[in-house]
Structure formats: C-alpha cells, structure tokens
Amino acid sequence: MKVAKFGGSSVANAEQLRKVANIIQDDKERRVIVVSAPGKRSSEDIKVTDLLIDLGETYFKNEKYEDKLEVILGRFQNITDDLNLSNHVIEEIRNGIEDILASNLEDISKMDALKATGEDSLAKILALYLQSLDVNATYLNPKDAGIFLSDEPGSARILEESYQHLYKLNEREEIVIIPGFFGYTKGGKLVTFSRGGSDITGSIVAAGVKATLYENFTDVDSVYSVNPNIVENPNKITSLTYKEMRELSYAGFSVFHDEALIPAFKADIPVCIKNTNNPSGMGTIIVSQKEPQPNPVVGIASDTGFISIYVSKYLMNRELGFGRRLLTILEDEDISFEHTPSGIDDMSVIIRQSQLTKEKEERVITRIKEELNPDLVHVDRDLALIMVVGEGMNSTIGLADKATHAFARANVNLEMINQGSSEVSMMFGIKTDKVDEAVRSLYKIFFEGE
Numbered sequence: 001m002k003v004a005k006f007g008g009s010s011v012a013n014a015e016q017l018r019k020v021a022n023i024i025q026d027d028k029e030r031r032v033i034v035v036s037a038p039g040k041r042s043s044e045d046i047k048v049t050d051l052l053i054d055l056g057e058t059y060f061k062n063e064k065y066e067d068k069l070e071v072i073l074g075r076f077q078n079i080t081d082d083l084n085l086s087n088h089v090i091e092e093i094r095n096g097i098e099d100i101l102a103s104n105l106e107d108i109s110k111m112d113a114l115k116a117t118g119e120d121s122l123a124k125i126l127a128l129y130l131q132s133l134d135v136n137a138t139y140l141n142p143k144d145a146g147i148f149l150s151d152e153p154g155s156a157r158i159l160e161e162s163y164q165h166l167y168k169l170n171e172r173e174e175i176v177i178i179p180g181f182f183g184y185t186k187g188g189k190l191v192t193f194s195r196g197g198s199d200i201t202g203s204i205v206a207a208g209v210k211a212t213l214y215e216n217f218t219d220v221d222s223v224y225s226v227n228p229n230i231v232e233n234p235n236k237i238t239s240l241t242y243k244e245m246r247e248l249s250y251a252g253f254s255v256f257h258d259e260a261l262i263p264a265f266k267a268d269i270p271v272c273i274k275n276t277n278n279p280s281g282m283g284t285i286i287v288s289q290k291e292p293q294p295n296p297v298v299g300i301a302s303d304t305g306f307i308s309i310y311v312s313k314y315l316m317n318r319e320l321g322f323g324r325r326l327l328t329i330l331e332d333e334d335i336s337f338e339h340t341p342s343g344i345d346d347m348s349v350i351i352r353q354s355q356l357t358k359e360k361e362e363r364v365i366t367r368i369k370e371e372l373n374p375d376l377v378h379v380d381r382d383l384a385l386i387m388v389v390g391e392g393m394n395s396t397i398g399l400a401d402k403a404t405h406a407f408a409r410a411n412v413n414l415e416m417i418n419q420g421s422s423e424v425s426m427m428f429g430i431k432t433d434k435v436d437e438a439v440r441s442l443y444k445i446f447f448e449g450e
C-alpha cells in the first residue's frame with residue numbers, strides 16, 4: 001500500500017483536483033490519500049489556510065468578518081461548481097465555520113479548528129468527486145483514523161498509540177481520504193501541527209499503515225539542490241537521505257516539512273517527492289542510505305529572520321553552569337533556540353526573530369545583565385542562516401575553504417560559522433540583505449565548479 005499526500009498547490013482548484021483523481025486511479029496501490037487545504041493558484045493568490053487565519057483574527061477583534069467568510073466559501077464553491085458537485089457541501093462548510101466561531105472554545109483552540117476547516121472541507125470534496133467518478137472512496141476524519149496528538153495548539157506532536165490505530169486502515173477495501181494538518185487530543189480537542197503540517201500527517205499515516213512508499217505530491221519535479229526561486233533551473237536531486245533532507249528542510253527547503261521525516265525514517269519508509277503536474281517524472285527519493293556521490297554536497301538551504309544574542313565574559317570557560325543559566329533565562333520566557341556557537345569567553349544564542357518580542361527582549365537582556373554579570377551583551381538582528389548539507393562532507397577535505405571563498409567572492413561578511421555536530425552540515429550566519437547573492441555564489445562553486 002502507498003500513501004499519497006497532495007499539497008496545497010495540488011488541490012488549489014478543480015483543474016488540479018482532476019489531475020489528483022487521475023493520479024489516484026493510475027496506481028491501485030494508492031489507497032490512503034492525505035490532502036492539504038487549497039493553496040495558491042498563482043503567485044499573488046492567498047492560501048485558504050491564510051484566509052481562515054485572517055477570518056479568525058478579524059472575528060477576535062470583533063470586526064466584521066462576513067465578507068471574509070464569503071471569500072473562503074467562494075474558493076470551495078468554485079471547485080464544487082467546476083466539478084459538478086452538489087452545493088450541499090458548501091452549506092456544511094459555512095455552518096461548520098459559524099459553529100466554531102460561536103463555540104465557547106478558547107481563542108487558540110478556535111483558531112486551530114478554523115485552520116483545520118481548509119483541509120477537512122477539501123478532503124470531503126475530493127471524496128465526493130471520486131465517488132462521482134465511480135471510484136470507491138470515502139472521507140475519513142483524523143479522529144476516526146486514530147490520529148491523537150499532544151495538547152499543543154498550532155504545534156502539536158503525534159502520540160505514539162496513533163500508529164497502532166492507523167494500522168487498521170489496511171483492512172479497508174475503499175480508498176480513504178484523510179485531511180492533513182490536524183488531529184485530536186485524548187480529550188477530544190482538535191489541534192493542528194505547525195504550518196505546512198499536512199506533510200507530517202502523510203508521514204505518520206505512512207508509518208502507521210507500514211506503507212511501501214510515501215508519495216508527497218507538490219508543484220515541482222524534484223527537490224533541487226537550491227531553492228529554485230533563488231537560482232534558475234538548479235540541479236535536481238534524484239536521491240538523498242532522511243538526515244540530509246531533515247537538515248535542508250529545517251534550514252529553508254520549504255518543499256517538505258522538517259518534522260515529517262522522523263515518522264517515515266523510524267518506520268524505514270521511503271519518501272518520494274513528485275510533481276502533480278508531471279506525475280510520470282522520477283521525482284526525488286528519500287531513503288536511509290545512498291551511494292556515495294562524487295560531489296559530497298547535496299544542497300544549500302537558506303532562511304532569514306534570525307536574531308543572535310551575543311554574551312561575552314572573561315573566563316566564561318571556568319564558570320560552571322554559565323551556559324545552562326543563560327539558556328534557562330530563555331526557557332523561562334518560553335523561547336526555543338536554534339544554535340549556540342561558543343568560544344572560550346563568549347557564547348551566542350541564535351533564535352528565530354518571531355520568538356523574541358520587544359518586551360521579551362528587554363526582560364531577557366535585563367536578566368542576563370543582572371544574573372550573569374557579563375562584560376558585554378548585545379542583540380544582532382536581521383540575520384540569515386545558510387546551511388551547506390551532504391552526508392559525504394565529514395570526510396572531504398577543503399569544503400570550508402571552498403565555502404568561505406564563495407562568500408568572499410560575493411563580498412559577503414561572515415557573522416558566524418558553525419559546523420553542525422551531525423557533521424553533515426556547515427552553517428554560516430550573514431546579514432539578510434546578502435543572502436541570495438551568497439547562496440548563488442555557493443551554488444556556482446559547489447555545483448557549477450566555478
């Protein structure tokens with residue numbers, strides 16, 4: 001049995017859904033289907049999930065939300081009209097949203113329930129469409145599939161017992177359509193994964209049913225060695241390891257959620273990234289091990305929106321517990337950190353900018369000064385991180401030299417360098433305004449041999 005997940009771009013309109021239906025019917029092994037909410041139909045378009053978030057925020061501010069609701073319903077109605085499906089489902093979606101807004105759930109849970117409406121409605125529509133084509137298919141709610149999650153609205157995690165429940169899907173005769181992105185706590189509350197989380201649902205379901213393959217259908221032919229929005233026509237990656245893909249996704253390859261690798265990896269299920277618009281293409285396969293490649297670097301990822309808190313104190317290396325106390329201050333403020341490059345007398349903590357509000361920043365800096373008594377503490381904003389990734393990198397001489405040469409050639413100053421402890425990556429911190437130039441320069445050196 002194969003599990004196929006179709007992302008937002010693959011279900012953005014009726015034309016895309018026709019392709020999805022063809023892909024499902026093309027292979028009898030595709031028996032469990034996971035779908036996202038309709039995504040962008042063009043680069044200027046807005047994803048349904050973002051429309052739903054905007055609707056929720058408008059409602060919470062006690063502002064008029066009715067027009068926004070109509071826009072969302074319009075997105076679904078365009079699809080159902082075009083596929084000649086009954087209007088009944090649109091009324092169901094409207095009532096569902098109105099019920100959520102009027103419920104006595106806390107705002108944070110209301111928001112999760114609203115967000116989930118996107119995938120839930122699309123799964124119902126796809127099931128109806130397949131039925132209209134005489135395909136034996138049913139919609140299945142994540143609760144009935146047994147997808148139980150931790151009580152962390154907006155960033156839930158899977159509970160282990162879900163895998164056993166999901167295994168029962170093997171007994172189903174029909175094709176099952178499961179909405180991605182959400183599940184339920186043991187207490188029955190709906191919770192979502194973090195953004196892009198339908199990839200995670202797909203991976204969990206694939207692990208649960210012990211699928212032979214997890215196919216992730218998107219809008220590109222493969223995973224490329226670099227973001228195709230930065231370098232035109234980049235090198236296609238035919239295969240890469242879970243570890244490489246996790247590093248690359250985490251560092252900015254938005255094509256696949258970094259948390260989606262773990263369930264498939266643990267169950268040893270290969271993941272294939274394929275294009276809904278070109279399903280016969282090879283795609284990219286993600287596996288445990290791959291043949292050594294002549295070029296040890298498989299990809300270059302970049303992401304922006306980081307802050308560095310730099311703390312320096314003479315004899316820091318002798319002060320027992322310094323690092324722990326610094327990180328405890330962040331923990332008390334509910335701030336998670338990404339990296340902690342350190343020297344003898346200094347330590348930086350790299351944080352996502354979205355985690356550090358102005359008030360939190362003031363409290364954190366005051367506490368660092370009062371409790372750790374440093375010689376110097378300062379906050380560096382607008383940092384970008386670039387990650388050069390490849391399993392063969394740890395045994396190849398001269399890669400750091402090549403990378404720093406690329407930065408020098410692009411006239412980019414390095415704010416920080418960190419060789420990942422996993423030894424499959426090197427990380428560079430630079431100012432955000434230079435990130436694309438730096439990535440292009442690295443790409444030229446590592447993939448075009450210039």
Ligand SMILES: Nc1ncnc2c1ncn2[C@@H]1O[C@H](COP(=O)(O)OP(=O)(O)O)[C@@H](O)[C@H]1O
Pocket residue numbers: 006007008009010036039196217218219220222223224225226227228229252253254255256
């Ligand atoms: N290295 C990369 N390889 C392929 N696509 C990438 C890469 N980095 C970023 N992307 C972007 O990821 C997009 C696909 O991810 P996403 O928009 O989440 O798809 P979906 O709607 O299928 O979930 C591509 O259109 C591409 O712009």
Ligand SMILES: N[C@@H](CC(=O)OP(=O)(O)O)C(=O)O
Pocket residue numbers: 006007008009036037039047049050118180181194195196197198199
């Ligand atoms: N619709 C959700 C979940 C998701 O996975 O979407 P997509 O497949 O379009 O990345 C989001 O936008 O976050």
